[in-house]
Structure formats: structure tokens, C-alpha cells
Amino acid sequence: MKKNITINLCGRLFQIDEDAYELLQHYIESLRHSFGKSEGGDEIVDDIETRIAELFTELREQGNEAITIDHVKAIISRIGEPEQLTENEESDKSDKAHKFDSFNSAAQGVYDNVRKRTSGKKLFRNPNDKMVAGVLSGLAKYTDTDPVIWRLLTVLLSAFYGVGIIIYIVLAIILPEARTPEQLLQMEGKAVTPQHLADIVVDKDQSTTQQPNLFRSLFAIILKILFGFFVGIASIVAIILFCGFLFALVVLVSALTFPVNSYMPFSLQAMGLAELYETNPMILIIFVFSLFMMLLIPIYAIVHMLLSLSKKVQPMGIAQRIAWILLWIVALCSIIPCSISMAKFRHEQQTKEYFHTHVYQDVLMDDNDMDFLRHGEWNLIKAEDCAHYTAHGEYFDGNKSVRYLDTYNDECRAIYQVERKQAVEPGIYRLDCIARAEGPGSFVYAIGDSKMLTTIPAYGNRGGELAAQIKKELSHMLASDSLNDVGIDESTKEVDIKGMKFVLTDLHQDNKKKLKRICKGYGWSIVSIDNIVVTGDSITYGVSTDEGFTGHPYRAKWFSATDFKLTRTGDLPHIKNDKTRHPRAKRNKRR
Amino acid sequence: MNIENAKSQMRKGMLEYCVLLLLKRRPSYASDIIQQLKQAELLVVEGTLYPLLTRLKNDGLLQYQWQESTQGPPRKYYALSPEGEKFLEGLDLAWAELSGTINYLKNNHPNLLEAK
Numbered sequence: 174m175k176k177n178i179t180i181n182l183c184g185r186l187f188q189i190d191e192d193a194y195e196l197l198q199h200y201i202e203s204l205r206h207s208f209g210k211s212e213g214g215d216e217i218v219d220d221i222e223t224r225i226a227e228l229f230t231e232l233r234e235q236g237n238e239a240i241t242i243d244h245v246k247a248i249i250s251r252i253g254e255p256e257q258l259t260e261n262e263e264s265d266k267s268d269k270a271h272k273f274d275s276f277n278s279a280a281q282g283v284y285d286n287v288r289k290r291t292s293g294k295k296l297f298r299n300p301n302d303k304m305v306a307g308v309l310s311g312l313a314k315y316t317d318t319d320p321v322i323w324r325l326l327t328v329l330l331s332a333f334y335g336v337g338i339i340i341y342i343v344l345a346i347i348l349p350e351a352r353t354p355e356q357l358l359q360m361e362g363k364a365v366t367p368q369h370l371a372d373i374v375v376d377k378d379q380s381t382t383q384q385p386n387l388f389r390s391l392f393a394i395i396l397k398i399l400f401g402f403f404v405g406i407a408s409i410v411a412i413i414l415f416c417g418f419l420f421a422l423v424v425l426v427s428a429l430t431f432p433v434n435s436y437m438p439f440s441l442q443a444m445g446l447a448e449l450y451e452t453n454p455m456i457l458i459i460f461v462f463s464l465f466m467m468l469l470i471p472i473y474a475i476v477h478m479l480l481s482l483s484k485k486v487q488p489m490g491i492a493q494r495i496a497w498i499l500l501w502i503v504a505l506c507s508i509i510p511c512s513i514s515m516a517k518f519r520h521e522q523q524t525k526e527y528f529h530t531h532v533y534q535d536v537l538m539d540d541n542d543m544d545f546l547r548h549g550e551w552n553l554i555k556a557e558d559c560a561h562y563t564a565h566g567e568y569f570d571g572n573k574s575v576r577y578l579d580t581y582n583d584e585c586r587a588i589y590q591v592e593r594k595q596a597v598e599p600g601i602y603r604l605d606c607i608a609r610a611e612g613p614g615s616f617v618y619a620i621g622d623s624k625m626l627t628t629i630p631a632y633g634n635r636g637g638e639l640a641a642q643i644k645k646e647l648s649h650m651l652a653s654d655s656l657n658d659v660g661i662d663e664s665t666k667e668v669d670i671k672g673m674k675f676v677l678t679d680l681h682q683d684n685k686k687k688l689k690r691i692c693k694g695y696g697w698s699i700v701s702i703d704n705i706v707v708t709g710d711s712i713t714y715g716v717s718t719d720e721g722f723t724g725h726p727y728r729a730k731w732f733s734a735t736d737f738k739l740t741r742t743g744d745l746p747h748i749k750n751d752k753t754r755h756p757r758a759k760r761n762k763r764r
Numbered sequence: 765m766n767i768e769n770a771k772s773q774m775r776k777g778m779l780e781y782c783v784l785l786l787l788k789r790r791p792s793y794a795s796d797i798i799q800q801l802k803q804a805e806l807l808v809v810e811g812t813l814y815p816l817l818t819r820l821k822n823d824g825l826l827q828y829q830w831q832e833s834t835q836g837p838p839r840k841y842y843a844l845s846p847e848g849e850k851f852l853e854g855l856d857l858a859w860a861e862l863s864g865t866i867n868y869l870k871n872n873h874p875n876l877l878e879a880k
Binding site: 182183184185204208211212213216217220221223224226227230234250251252253254257258 | 794795798808809810811812814815817818819821822835837839840
């Protein structure tokens with residue numbers, strides 16, 4: 174039983190089966206397509222239609238109530254496929270071209286060539302002879318070769334880091350499967366003619382039933398499982414992407430609704446992008462747009478694929494797939510520079526913040542340097558090309574955590590001067606400190622009534638006067654085996670060297686090694702400035718490598734100083750009082 | 765090149781001449797021509813005729829009239845135009861020459877041809 178419809182052909186009514194009608198319609202369409210652009214094309218097709226109407230009339234006169242598909246097929250083979258007709262036409266034309274100058278055969282030739290090319294084969298996945306997705310079989314059809322060659326090639330290529338598998342997957346994504354009879358014909362490189370279509374429709378049942386064998390069926394089961402996995406993973410990816418999209422949407426909406434400078438979550442301020450939004454909003458707009466594209470395109474692709482697997486929608490064509498992929502790549506290419514500039518901007522913001530919290534007297538430094546200087550009430554007078562301002566780890570007694578003033582520059586260019594002011598009664602003072610240097614040019618100074626400088630001895634980071642003196646002090650301890658033998662029963666010992674008291678802690682038997690280490694000294698020496706006359710109420714003292722201040726070039730990579738100690742050594746001799754003005758003026762000059 | 769191919773080439777060359785000859789005898793519509801050509805085994809697929817007729821008409825060699833038909837749709841009756849008759853005379857001459865040559869080639873010994 175077949176559905177039957179009535180058609181009007183050249184003013185006559187005919188009863189025709191639905192499938193026959195479809196075939197006929199396709200035939201006439203393809204005729205119009207192939208004659209369409211040639212001279213009088215419509216007239217030719219109209220004439221052929223008239224002929225068909227005549228033949229239908231004949232059929233009816235022979236007692237056929239309705240036109241069947243077999244009738245239509247017979248008529249088509251009688252009148253001829255569009256290809257046959259145009260081929261004849263072409264050779265007719267080329268034969269007669271020199272006889273009739275009436276048409277432009279060259280233009281016609283170009284048109285025919287184009288049509289031939291476009292009506293050629295198309296690359297599809299072949300569903301009728303597939304191992305996995307039919308990619309290789311489709312390639313084989315396209316290149317007119319044996320699929321076995323392609324399969325072998327893919328297996329071989331897969332041995333190199335799975336290149337073959339990757340190419341296969343990419344192709345499986347890009348290439349659509351030939352589903353409709355038209356696509357199957359295009360895949361085979363056969364013209365989409367009514368006859369061929371009819372063949373496909375008739376053959377369909379036979380071609381889909383493949384020879385069952387053990388390997389095939391086993392493979393099919395594995396494939397089904399893999400396919401299930403694939404679908405599952407694709408769904409999960411789609412869901413994750415969708416969540417990402419929702420999250421991005423929430424962020425976007427909140428960024429747009431909350432005022433720019435509020436500290437609500439996801440406001441531009443909280444994300445550190447408020448200033449960027451004000452100065453260059455285009456970057457953010459492009460970023461959001463590209464991000465949405467990058468999320469939505471795969472979601473759309475996956476949903477579309479899942480729907481087309483369940484045959485609810487037509488799968489995308491190659492052009493559409495490539496267009497989406499290109500669009501995605503465009504989004505990727507635009508999101509990368511946007512992200513980079515956003516990251517840069519945020520980094521700058523953070524650096525600014527860091528600067529804000531890590532500047533001590535207009536100089537950027539780390540937390541430790543800052544704490545030490547602030548705690549010691551040191552004033553930075555000069556700080557150029559200094560790698561750092563304090564250091565720890567080489568204190569003379571080996572205590573790694575003791576911090577001291579220090580700077581470093583590999584090219585001896587560090588200009589570093591720190592000082593502090595101490596309120597004192599008028600009198601004579603002595604400044605003691607311990608210091609070390611890698612080379613000449615670093616000075617300890619003290620300014621009472623006048624500027625007084627003492628160079629820091631350059632022993633490098635080994636030995637040093639302090640170590641030698643301690644060694645001398647402790648020689649009897651070092652010589653004996655037990656510290657108890659030399660009368661040390663406490664773990665600390667105070668050593669007095671040149672009036673400076675050094676407390677050595679944790680001294681007991683087991684730590685004799687420590688004593689020896691102390692005596693290595695790391696190059697420290699005691700640096701003293703004597704007879705500092707103070708008639709005012711304060712002394713300023715510090716260290717400097719500034720040639721402009723010291724009058725000597727600085728030629729050291731580093732120097733260290735710490736343990737400054739001011740001692741009153743005597744009263745002012747009551748001679749004159751007019752000296753008070755003079756040194757102050759001098760000091761002001763320096764400033 | 766197989767014989768079928770050669771035959772079809774020959775037929776194609778002849779088709780136009782034959783159509784003109786048929787139409788000189790009496791004006792006809794497409795199905796008439798098809799029937800006669802089929803009898804003469806000059807036509808493989810009917811569709812070939814239509815582009816040919818249209819082209820000859822567009823070149824001014826043919827003209828046509830619509831005539832109502834009792835059995836089917838109205839028919840296009842084609843006839844030779846004066847130009848077409850002249851053209852056919854030219855083809856007649858060419859054909860006479862061609863068939864003369866072929867007869868000559870068939871009936872005479874190849875050696876004679878070379879000697880000539």
C-alpha cells in the first residue's frame with residue numbers, strides 16, 4: 174500500500190505514488206539544475222516535462238490508474254539522465270562550435286568545468302563500511318583506493334606518539350557521516366541522479382547488512398562501549414562547560430550590577446579590574462565576548478552532535494564544522510592577548526600595592542629590611558643600586574638569624590648611607606660597632622660637633638680582627654679539652670674586647686665546635702670612633718659608601734655593620750662657648 | 765574506443781542532419797520526431813532531442829507553432845524556417861561529399877588511394 178497524490182503536469186492531472194512523485198520531482202529539479210544556465214534551459218526542461226505528461230497520458234490509456242515508481246524509472250531511463258543529456262549537448266556544441274558562431278563556447282566551457290568539479294566527489298564518513306567511525310573508508314572512497322591501505326597507514330602512524338589516532342579523531346569530528354542517499358552518492362562520486370537515488374533506496378537494506386563474523390561482532394561490541402564512553406564524556410564536558418558558562422555569567426552580571434568600586438564579590442574592584450574598566454573597557458568586553466564564544470561553541474557542538482546521534486537533527490556539514498572551529502580559534506586568538514594584558518594589569522596593580530606597603534622612606538625594599546631599619550630608627554640618606562639593605566647569616570658568632578646593615582652590588586656600585594640620631598648630653602663620646610667589608614671605601618661615621626670618619630677594614634668574609642681578638646681571649650678555652658677545666662660552668666660567657674662586651678651564648682662542652690666557628694669571624698672587626706665632641710644635644714652616626722660624603726671611592730661588592738654603641742668617655746673641657754654655632758652650620762650644609 | 769562509443773559519436777554527428785531532414789518532410793512535434801528517430805535507431809535517450817531542438821530554434825533554423833492535442837497537453841509543432849532550408853541544402857551537399865568519399869574508400873583498393 175502506498176500513499177497516492179495528485180499532481181498537475183502541464184495542465185493535466187495525474188495520480189502518482191508518493192515515492193514516484195519524489196523521484197520525478199528530483200529528476201526535474203536536477204534537469205533544471207543542469208540545464209539551468211544554458212541558453213533556453215527552462216524551455217528545454219518545460220518541453221521534457223510536456224513529454225513526461227504525454228508519456229503519463231499514454232500510461233493511463235494503457236489502463237494504469239496510478240503512476241508507480243517503476244513507471245517513473247522507466248521514463249527516466251527513456252528520456253535520459255541529466256548527465257547524458259548535457260554530455261551530448263556539450264559535444265554537440267563543441268562539434269558545431271566553429272559552424273555556429275552564435276554562442277560563446279569558451280564561457281560555456283568554464284561553466285561546465287566548474288559544474289563538473291562541484292558535482293564531483295565529496296568527503297564523508299562512510300557508514301556502510303566502517304571499523305570505527307568510517308573516516309578511512311570515506312577517505313578510500315574519496316581517493317578511490319582500498320580502505321585497508323588507509324587503515325594500515327593509521328595503525329603505523331599511531332605508533333608515533335599516537336599521531337594517527339589524533340588525526341583520526343580530528344577527521345572524525347570534522348567530517349560528517351553520509352546519511353542521506355544524496356550524500357552516499359556524493360561520497361561515491363556518482364552524480365545525484367534519480368536513477369542512482371532509486372538504486373540507493375532499493376539497495377539500502379542489503380548494503381547495511383554486513384557479513385557477520387566473530388572479529389567484526391567483537392569489535393562492534395568494543396566500539397559500542399567506547400562510543401558509550403565517548404557520549405558520556407562529551408555530555409560531562411558539555412555540562413562542565415555549561416557550569417563554567419553560568420559561573421562566567423554570574424560574574425559578568427554581578428560585575429555589571431555592583432558599583433565599580435564596591436567590594437562585593439566579583440565586582441570589578443574585587444577582581445582588581447576596576448581601573449582597567451575605566452581606562453580600557455574594550456579589553457574586558459572582548460575578553461567576555463571571546464570567553465562566551467569559547468564556552469558556547471563547544472556546548473553547541475556537543476549538544477548538536479548528541480541530537481544528531483539520536484537523529485533529531487541533521488548533522489552539520491563540513492563547511493559549518495570548519496566555520497565553528499575557525500570561530501573558536503578566532504575567539505582563542507583574541508582571548509589570549511586580552512588575558513595577557515589583564516594579567517599584566519593585575520600584576521601592575523599588585524606591584525603598586527606592594528610598593529605602597531613596602532616603601533621605607535621612598536625606597537622599595539622587602540619586609541625584613543624595612544622592619545630592621547624601622548625598628549633601629551635608621552634614616553636612609555642614600556640608596557642607589559643596592560640589592561638589599563640588611564642581611565643575616567654571617568654574624569660573627571655564627572647565629573644565622575642575627576640581622577645587620579648590609580648591601581650588595583656585584584659591580585661595586587652600591588651607594589648606601591644610613592644613619593640615626595641619638596639624643597645625648599654634651600660631652601665626649603666614643604662610637605663602637607662591628608663591621609666588615611669586601612673592599613675599600615665604606616665608612617663608619619659620627620657627627621657630633623664635626624664629621625668624623627673611620628674606614629671599615631676589608632677582610633672579606635673570613636677571619637677579621639674581632640675573630641682574632643676573641644680567639645686570643647678564649648685561647649685557653651680552645652686549648653683545653655673541657656670548658657669546665659677553664660672555669661666555665663655557665664653556658665654564656667661575656668668577652669670584653671676593647672671595651673665592647675660580647676656575650677657568647679650556648680657555650681658548653683658539645684659546642685666547642687661553635688667556639689671554633691666563632692673564631693672564623695666572617696671578617697668582622699671592631700670599628701671605633703673616639704673623642705666625639707658633642708656640645709649640642711645629639712649625635713648622628715651611621716655608615717656610608719657615598720664618595721661625595723666620604724671623599725673616598727667605594728670599591729667593594731658589599732659591606733656590613735651592626736652593634737653600634739655610643740659610650741660617654743668624658744666631660745667637655747670648659748674652654749669656649751662660641752664653638753656651638755660652628756659645627757651645626759657645617760652639618761646643615763651636608764644635609 | 766569500442767564500437768558502441770564510435771557508433772554513438774557517429775549518431776550524434778548525424779542527429780542534427782536527420783532532424784532537419786525529418787522536419788523538411790513535414791512539420792512535427794517532439795514525440796513524432798522521437799518515434800521516427802527511434803525507429804531508425806538514431807536516438808538512445810529521448811532527452812537528447814530537446815536541447816537540440818531548442819538550440820536549432822534559437823539559431824533561427826527552426827520555427828514552431830502550438831497546436832492543441834486531443835490526447836495530451838498542447839504540442840509544439842516544429843518546421844524548417846527559410847534559413848533552415850538553406851542550411852539543410854548546405855548539409856545535403858556536405859553529406860553527398862562525405863558519403864561519396866566513404867563509398868569511394870569502401871569500394872576501392874587502399875593501394876589505389878595511395879597511388880592517387
